[in-house]
Every structure is written in structure tokens, then in C-alpha cells.
Amino acid sequence: MLRTEEMILNVGPQHPSTHGVFRLILKIDGEIIHEATPVIGYLHRGTEKIAEDLQYTQIIPYTDRMDYLSAMTNNYVICHAVETMMGIEIPERAEYLRVIAMELGRVASHLVWWGTYLLDLGSQSPFLYAFRDREMIINLLTELSGARLTFNYMRIGGVKWDAPDGWIKKVQEFVPYMRRQLAGYHELVSGNEIFISRVKGVGKYTKNDAIAYSLSGANLRSTGVSWDVRKNDPYSLYDRFDFDVPVRQEGDALARYECRMAEIDQSLKIIEQACEQIPSKGPVLGKVPRMIRPPKGETFVRIESPRGEIGCYIASDGSKEPYRIKFRRPSFYNLQILPKLLKGENIANVIAILGAVDIVLGEVDG
Amino acid sequence: MIGWLKGMKYTLNQGTKEKITYQYPEEPIPLPDRFRGIQKFYPEKCIVCNQCVNICPTDCIQLTGKKHPDPKKRGKIIETYDINFEICILCDLCTEVCPTEAIIMTNNFELAEYSRSKLYKNLDDLNNHVTNLREENKA
Amino acid sequence: MEKGIDERNQELIHYVNILKNQIGENGLEDYYINELAKHTPTIVVKQEVYQKVAKIVKSHPDMQFEYLTELHGTDFQTHMEVFLYLQSISRKRSLILKTKTDRDQPIVASVTSIWEGAMWPECEAYDLLGIRFEGHPNLHRIFLGEDWKGYPLRKDYKDENPLK
Numbered sequence: 001m002l003r004t005e006e007m008i009l010n011v012g013p014q015h016p017s018t019h020g021v022f023r024l025i026l027k028i029d030g031e032i033i034h035e036a037t038p039v040i041g042y043l044h045r046g047t048e049k050i051a052e053d054l055q056y057t058q059i060i061p062y063t064d065r066m067d068y069l070s071a072m073t074n075n076y077v078i079c080h081a082v083e084t085m086m087g088i089e090i091p092e093r094a095e096y097l098r099v100i101a102m103e104l105g106r107v108a109s110h111l112v113w114w115g116t117y118l119l120d121l122g123s124q125s126p127f128l129y130a131f132r133d134r135e136m137i138i139n140l141l142t143e144l145s146g147a148r149l150t151f152n153y154m155r156i157g158g159v160k161w162d163a164p165d166g167w168i169k170k171v172q173e174f175v176p177y178m179r180r181q182l183a184g185y186h187e188l189v190s191g192n193e194i195f196i197s198r199v200k201g202v203g204k205y206t207k208n209d210a211i212a213y214s215l216s217g218a219n220l221r222s223t224g225v226s227w228d229v230r231k232n233d234p235y236s237l238y239d240r241f242d243f244d245v246p247v248r249q250e251g252d253a254l255a256r257y258e259c260r261m262a263e264i265d266q267s268l269k270i271i272e273q274a275c276e277q278i279p280s281k282g283p284v285l286g287k288v289p290r291m292i293r294p295p296k297g298e299t300f301v302r303i304e305s306p307r308g309e310i311g312c313y314i315a316s317d318g319s320k321e322p323y324r325i326k327f328r329r330p331s332f333y334n335l336q337i338l339p340k341l342l343k344g345e346n347i348a349n350v351i352a353i354l355g356a357v358d359i360v361l362g363e364v365d366g
Numbered sequence: 367m368i369g370w371l372k373g374m375k376y377t378l379n380q381g382t383k384e385k386i387t388y389q390y391p392e393e394p395i396p397l398p399d400r401f402r403g404i405q406k407f408y409p410e411k412c413i414v415c416n417q418c419v420n421i422c423p424t425d426c427i428q429l430t431g432k433k434h435p436d437p438k439k440r441g442k443i444i445e446t447y448d449i450n451f452e453i454c455i456l457c458d459l460c461t462e463v464c465p466t467e468a469i470i471m472t473n474n475f476e477l478a479e480y481s482r483s484k485l486y487k488n489l490d491d492l493n494n495h496v497t498n499l500r501e502e503n504k505a
Numbered sequence: 506m507e508k509g510i511d512e513r514n515q516e517l518i519h520y521v522n523i524l525k526n527q528i529g530e531n532g533l534e535d536y537y538i539n540e541l542a543k544h545t546p547t548i549v550v551k552q553e554v555y556q557k558v559a560k561i562v563k564s565h566p567d568m569q570f571e572y573l574t575e576l577h578g579t580d581f582q583t584h585m586e587v588f589l590y591l592q593s594i595s596r597k598r599s600l601i602l603k604t605k606t607d608r609d610q611p612i613v614a615s616v617t618s619i620w621e622g623a624m625w626p627e628c629e630a631y632d633l634l635g636i637r638f639e640g641h642p643n644l645h646r647i648f649l650g651e652d653w654k655g656y657p658l659r660k661d662y663k664d665e666n667p668l669k
Contacts, residue, residue: 041648048633049657058423061457085541125377132386139398146400146471152457160462161400188376191369211594214573214622227594299542300590300601302574311575313588324658328575328590336625365648 004029009347013042017120017351020361024338024354028347036342036350038335043365051325056082056156056292059325064150066329067363069112072098072105072141073305075154077327080235081301081312082156085294090286094158095237096278100171101144101153103267103274107178108137109306110260110267113358117257118189120355121198126189133181136174143167156292158285172275175268182264190261199253203341203353206251213337216308216330218263219357222248222255229304236303240277241270253356260358263306293320307331307358331363399501402456403475406499407447407492411468414442418460418469426450427460447489451477461503473498510544516598517546520568527561528554539601545590547601555587555604556614556640562591562602563619569593570600573620578611578630580659585611585636606636615641633658 006029013023021042027035047066051059056078063074076098083090090098115130138148143164145153153160189195207223220227228245230238246262248255296318302311308330315324334357341353388395414431427449431442461469474497479485521536532554539547550558562570570591579586589602606613615638616623627638628647635656638644646653655662 041650044648046657054423055421057459058421061423061455061459084543125380129380135386142401143398144400146398146402146458147456150455150457152459160458164398164400184376188373192373193367193369196369211572212621214620225594232597233599295541297541298539298588300545300575300588301543302590309574311590313575313577313590315579315581324579326575326577326579332625332629333622336622 006034011350013039018354018361019116019359020364022359022361022364024350026342026347026350031347033342033345033347033350036339038338040335040361040364043361045365047366048325048327051322053321055320056294056322059322060154061150061152063327064152065362066327066366067109067305067307067310067331067360068149069360070102070105070109070306071149071151072102072153073303073310074327075151076102076236077301077303077305077310077312078325079154079156080303081299081314082292082294084301085297085299085314085316086156086292088157088286088288090158091283093162093279093282094284094286096274097144097159097163097284098154099237099274100168100271100278101141101151101159103271104137104141104171106267106306107264107271108134108141110264111137113260113306114185114189114257117355117358118195120351121195123189123195126185129181129185129188133178136177140167140171140174143170155285155288157288158283162284168275168278171271175272175275178268179265182261182268186261190258196254199257199352199356201250202253202349203345203356204250204252205337205341209337209340210251213340214333215337216333217304217306217358218256218259219308219334219337221246222259223251224249229302229309233302235301237274238270241273243269253352256356256358291320293318302328305330307360307363308334327366329363329366331357331359331361332366335359335364397473397475397498399473401473401475401500402458402471403473403498404451404456404471404477404487404495405449405461405492406470406472406495407489408468408470409444409447409489409493411466412444412447413466413468414444415465417463417465421459421463423457423459424453424455426452426454444489447492449487449492451485451487452482467503470503471500473500510538513538513544513546517548520546520548520562520600523565523567524548524550524558524561528557532558534605542601545599545601547603549603549605552604552606552613556616556619558602559589559616559619562600568600569595570598571595571620573616573622574599576616576623576626576630578634578636578658580608580634582608582660584608585634587613587630587636589616611636612639613637614639615644617641632656635659 009026011024012018013021023039025037047062063078064071066074111130111134115127118126142148145151210220210223226247231245243266246259248258294316298315300313302309311328313326314322317323419427429447430445432445532551535549539545562568570593572592572594574592575590584605585608587604591600630636632646632648
């Protein structure tokens with residue numbers, strides 16, 4: 001008599017396709033997954049606890065290390081929270097520089113996702129192409145901020161540095177270059193029959209599931225929900241730009257792929273407009289008191305990061321350190337749906353599904 | 367099949383492109399002026415105001431000052447200055463708050479050492495550090 | 506802007522009336538417009554009716570807060586607080602819902618049956634603050650592990666092995 005037995009398969013925590021230190025315990029029967037249990041916390045550094053003893057300016061470098069692929073949006077969310085509490089006006093040039101930096105970061109982050117996702121699926125060369133073009137963005141951001149990933153560029157009330165001479169021009173030249181590269185990417189991957197049959201219909205969920213599980217970003221928009229904080233609750237200067245929110249209806253990995261690729265295009269569109277509109281000179285730091293003390297009370301703001309809605313809650317008791325600070329980290333929320341998605345799936349699909357969620361473990365663990 | 371062939375064409379086209387890889391470590395990586403590396407410290411410029419210690423998010427700077435040896439002059443001069451590069455995150459805040467630009471960033475970033483104690487850099491280490499100094503230090 | 510604030514005020518009063526009709530006068534502790542959080546309507550409810558209110562704000566046709574943006578807890582030393590930021594995607598409105606609980610015995614009903622997205626955030630609040638969510642299908646210490654002593658985000662937490 002043939003007898004089948006349940007087997008436990010341990011994926012990670014140190015496995016490249018988990019994109020960090022993420023462990024997945026799979027209960028499998030043959031090739032079919034019965035139960036998937038994610039184990040997280042390997043990268044928990046207690047940012048929120050550390051931040052309770054720090055002044056607001058000192059917290060900014062810590063936020064760089066949450067979502068280290070798009071540190072600019074993380075910088076922005078804490079500055080935005082404090083600025084909202086204190087009612088600080090940001091000079092226009094600073095705000096444009098922030099937008100350009102954030103959108104460049106979004107393109108870079110999506111490029112990493114694109115490269116690594118295809119690497120997960122077994123295709124090597126897109127990874128190298130993605131990193132070649134990402135390197136150009138990283139170089140631009142290094143010139144602006146002085147670091148390759150952990151920028152620590154924004155300050156409460158503005159930004160640290162004005163753009164160096166000719167930087168805006170370099171960005172303007174980068175946009176058409178990136179457009180050409182993007183067309184090449186589509187040629188290389190998007191139409192490839194092997195790729196399409198690999199991801200089509202994989203990791204599918206419905207609109208209602210996506211909303212119930214608090215998914216955000218491309219994970220939500222791939223199910224037909226047109227929800228982008230930049231559009232629906234505009235912060236910064238996003239109401240001045242003309243851009244679309246890419247939405248797909250299918251809710252599978254291919255739809256998420258298409259959403260993210262279309263987002264790169266929209267980000268380039270925003271960068272282009274911002275480079276045209278930016279005032280040629282002006283201050284980059286607003287009128288900020290020497291000691292930053294937000295009024296007593298609490299705030300919650302959210303912005304759109306490449307991975308979804310990133311939020312910041314601050315409870316202040318009027319002193320120079322926050323009483324409590326909490327970040328809504330999109331990867332943490334997005335990953336919750338994974339056990340549901342993996343149940344009943346074939347084991348070969350695990351990495352294809354996990355990769356399509358697009359997580360950064362620094363952000364999941366906080 | 368058509369999509370696959372298109373991809374093949376793209377791949378083949380890449381062969382004619384110029385190489386873009388860096389030949390590191392044989393050739394140094396070109397870095398912009400603003401790049402943040404190991405700090406340079408000028409003891410004669412320091413006024414022992416303690417601002418860098420206070421702003422450091424990881425508490426990696428320790429300093430002590432002493433009274434000015436010349437009794438006619440007021441204020442303090444620096445005696446010891448240590449940065450622990452095990453925990454320094456090169457965030458640039460110390461150079462930002464320094465009123466006299468006594469501490470500035472350099473473009474040197476290679477910090478790997480065989481012994482942990484070498485990551486504690488004292489006043490002399492930071493003072494003798496003279497290459498690739500950053501020109502523009504204040505926004 | 507002024508008009509917007511007026512609108513939000515009316516919105517808040519409308520929500521409060523709906524809730525008062527369904528759960529009675531005593532369930533609501535406080536309600537106000539949080540000016541620091543971009544003028545978001547805020548409702549503070551008593552712990553006993555928290556789950557019931559959560560159900561109403563999700564399903565009532567005039568509220569429809571079907572998306573949970575954020576859930577976390579805070580230790581305010583006199584009490585613990587659970588903070589929910591809710592979003593109605595169809596109506597494009599947001600709402601802050603809060604409830605207070607005792608600090609020594611922090612027990613709050615779980616809202617995972619209403620928003621599945623609360624699953625991990627509730628684990629996080631339990632892990633770091635020790636708030637127990639009753640009815641949670643799998644409440645565990647998600648980051649620190651079951652053998653960790655104490656709840657780090659409480660204000661009186663002492664680290665057993667401090668670095669310095």
C-alpha cells in the first residue's frame with residue numbers, strides 16, 4: 001500500500017529568495033502545501049523603542065534602515081508627520097527636490113524588485129540589467145545626499161543640501177534614457193511566453209481579500225482597486241503633477257508585475273514635470289525652531305512608498321523626544337496574506353508568490 | 367515564440383555595448399564630493415561645545431576637553447576625541463552641527479579591519495587622516 | 506480649508522449619531538476632530554463596545570470603513586490605548602477609532618473577524634506592549650519569541666542585558 005505522510009519543509013531564514021532573513025515553515029503533502037507559517041522578527045531592531053530616547057532629527061537616519069531600498073520615502077514620512085504637527089511650511093524648492101528624490105527612489109526600488117523577481121523565477125540577465133540602471137539612480141542620489149542607500153537627506157522643514165550644480169540637468173537626461181531602457185525590459189521579459197505562463201494566474205486573490213487583508217501598493221492595485229495616496233489624499237506637491245495610477249483587474253502575479261512596470265513609467269513622468277517646475281533657486285530649509293518640539297497631541301500621516309502605504313504615528317508630550325512613535329510598515333501588512341495564498345499551492349510556486357508580494361525584511365521586522 | 371525571439375534579440379544587442387562594471391578594488395570608485403566616509407578631525411578648530419556628542423544618534427562619539435593652557439585665553443581645548451566605528455552609521459549629523467567645521471567627512475569608506483579594537487579611532491587617527499577630504503561641508 | 510473642516514465636523518456628528526442610536530449613549534467616551542492629524546474625525550469608545558462599534562463602522566452604509574490602515578497600541582502610563590486608522594476606499598474618508606484599556610490587565614476584543622488585516626498588527630501590539638486580544642486566532646509574540654521577558658514598549662520596561 002502506498003502511504004503518504006506530511007512533511008515539514010523549512011525555507012530560510014538565510015535563503016536568497018526570501019529577500020532577507022525570513023523563515024517559512026511549510027507543511028507539505030507531496031508537492032502540495034497544506035499549511036504555511038511565516039516566522040519573522042530576525043531583523044527586529046526595536047526602532048520604535050530606540051526612537052523614544054532620540055530627538056526627531058536623530059530618528060531620520062534610523063528610518064533609512066527600515067525600507068532600505070527606498071529610504072527617501074521613509075525619510076519623508078517622519079518629516080511629514082512632524083511638519084504636520086508643527087504646521088511648518090516647506091520652501092518650494094525643497095519640496096520639489098524631495099519629490100524628485102522620492103520618485104527616483106521609487107524607480108530604483110521597482111528595478112530591484114524587477115531584477116530579483118526574475119532571478120527568483122530563474123532568469124539571470126534581467127537582474128544584471130536592472131542593477132546597471134539602478135546604479136545610475138544610486139549615483140544621482142549619492143551626488144545629492146552623500147550616501148548610496150541610507151541617504152539621511154531630508155530634514156524637518158526641508159532638505160539637507162541643495163542640489164549640486166547641474167544635477168537637475170542630469171536627472172532630466174536620465175529620464176529619456178530610463179524610458180528607452182524600460183522599453184528594452186518589456187522587449188526582453190514582458191512579452192516572453194515562458195515568463196507569462198510562469199506567472200499568469202499564480203498567487204491570485206480577489207479585491208475583497210486584498211482590502212480585508214490591508215494590502216497596499218501594487219498588491220492592492222493589481223486587483224482593480226484604484227487606491228494611491230498620492231492621488232487620493234495628496235501630500236507634498238503631488239496634486240500639481242499629471243500622472244495616472246496603474247490598475248489591473250486580474251489580481252495575480254502578472255498583474256502585479258504589470259502594475260509595477262507601469263508605475264516606473266508614471267514616476268518618470270512625475271520626475272520630468274518636477275524638473276521643469278522646480279524654482280531655479282530659493283531656500284531649501286524652512287523656518288524651523290532650533291529645538292523641534294511638536295505640540296502635545298498625536299498625529300498619523302501616510303504616504304505612498306514603492307511597497308504601499310507607509311504611515312507614521314507620533315504621540316508627543318511636548319518635549320523634544322517623541323512619547324511614542326509607530327511606523328505603519330507596508331511590507332509587514334502585505335506579508336500577512338501569504339499563508340492564505342500558499343495554502344493548497346504547489347511547492348514550485350512558493351517563491352513566485354513570495355517574490356511577487358515585494359517585501360523588504362528590514363521593514364517587516366521594524 | 368515571438369516574444370522569446372524578441373528577448374533573444376535584446377540580449378544579443380547587449381554584446382555590442384560598452385562595459386559598465388567598476389574595476390574595484392584595482393581602481394578606486396569615483397565618488398562625488400558629498401560622499402560620507404570616515405571623519406577627519408581638526409583638534410585646533412574644536413571648541414569643545416559637545417554638540418556632535420549630543421546629536422549622534424548612536425552615541426558613538428566620546429570627547430573630553432581641558433582648560434586652555436594659555437591663561438589669558440578663555441574656553442577649552444580638546445583633550446581626547448574617540449569615535450567608535452563599530453556603531454557609527456556615518457549619518458553626517460556630527461559634521462552638520464559642528465559650528466567650526468572641526469569635524470568633516472572624507473571620501474574614504476574602507477573600514478574593514480582584522481581586529482575590533484582598530485575600529486575605535488582616537489584623536490590622532492582622525493587627525494592624521496588627510497586624504498580625500500570633503501570640500502563642501504555646510505549646506 | 507475652513508469649509509473642509511466644517512464638513513468633517515458634520516461628518517463626525519453624523520457618525521456619532523449613528524453609533525449612539527445603535528449602542529446607546531454610554532458607549533462613547535469622547536469624539537473630536539484631531540487637528541494635528543490633518544483634521545481626521547476621531548472617536549474614542551469604551552472597551553466593552555469596541556468590537557461592536559468596529560462592526561458598525563465597517564458595515565453601516567454611511568460609514569463603510571472597509572480598510573484597516575493601521576492598528577497599534579500605546580502605553581500612556583495611566584492606561585493602554587489601541588489606535589485604529591480606518592479608511593473607506595469607496596467613500597474616500599478616514600476615521601480614527603480608539604479604545605482605552607486597563608494597564609495591568611490589558612484585554613481588548615480582537616477585530617480580526619472584521620478586518621483580517623489586523624492579524625499581525627495585533628500580534629505586534631501583544632508582543633511589544635502585552636495587550637491581549639480576545640478572540641484572536643493565533644496570538645503569539647511575533648518578533649521577540651515566546652521566551653522574551655517583559656514588554657519592551659511599556660514605559661517601565663527594563664532591559665535584562667543592557668548594552669551599556
